[in-house]
Amino acid sequence: VKHLLGIKGLTRADIELIFETADTFKEVLNRPIKKVPSLRDITVANVFFENSTRTRLSFELAQKRLSADVINFSSSSSSVKKGETLLDTVNNILAMKVDMIVMRHSSPGSPHFLAKHIKANIVNAGDGTHEHPTQALLDAFSIREEHGEVAGKKVAIIGDILHSRVALSNIFALQLLGAEVMVCGPITLLPKYIKELGVKVELDVRKALQWCDVANVLRIQLERQQIKYFPSLREYSLYYGINKKLLDSLDKKITVMHPGPINRGVELSSDAADSDHSIILNQVENGVAIRMAVMYLLAQN
Ligand code: CP
Secondary structure, three states, X not given: OOOEOOOOOOOHHHHHHHHHHHHHHHHHHOOOOOOOOOOOOOEEEEEEXXXXXXXXXXXXXXXXXXXXXXXXXXXXXXXXHHOOOHHHHHHHHHHOOOOEEEEEEOOOOHHHHHHHHOOOEEEEEEEOOOOOHHHHHHHHHHHHHHHOOOOOOXXXXXXXXXXXXXXXXXXXXXXXXXXXXXXXXXXXXXXXOHHHHOOEEEOOHHHHHXXXXXXXXXXOOHHHOOOOOOOOHHHHHHHHOEOHHHHHOOOXXXXXEOOOOOOEOOOEOHHHHOOOOEOHHHHHHHHHHHHHHHHHHHOOO
């Protein structure tokens, strides 16, 4: 495999190989010297056409831990503002002898388009509402770490499913690994095709929490909403907001995840986000090992 464009197209064996490789890198990251020479002859460009905190820093750190040379591109301070196209931008970066492109872009399918036109390895760091494969890999890896395995676990993805690339990649990855997947949210924030993906659908957040072993809570993505959707943030927080009192009222202890950034007080209260249910910062920690594994494996091809 030369690119990681999405979870769609991967096999269970591919994901298991990424996890086994990430296990090794996680051990490395816990040593006093956190660096290995694996990618010392590779140059990677992080090409971000959309804002990011976790994904961009996590990829950059993963590249540095692998001893790769790294350059960072942000469209907001680039010649994209003067009208340069995506392909011209990337071809100019590649002319500087870059081997791998990590790209975030607002257009679904943009990394697939690049893959047809350039020779370098491509890693999709999020393409619009489509996929965010490394997020789904680090989420499933974190469930495996917390619960021993992903197979047989009940995972509820709760929130703005319609606009979420995290939801789609998580559904694909969790199903490949044998988890049962439910989505929960207001009907206006669920895609019409959702049942075709083979997931359970629940509109009542309490019932979803009562059903699941793991709740992956998503943000309302106002920046992707073309029209004003019902509910408003205030209504969403009233009917779907998850707080510690709600978690404590369940008859079992569930794990709470969130890909970040959290809108505290909307989808998740601070007392829930910071509670002992939460593995949110473990997800961020695991992201570095997962991204090291992905880039290490791609660089072999
Ligand atoms: N989870 C995630 O993609 O966060 P960023 O947008 O900060 O990268």
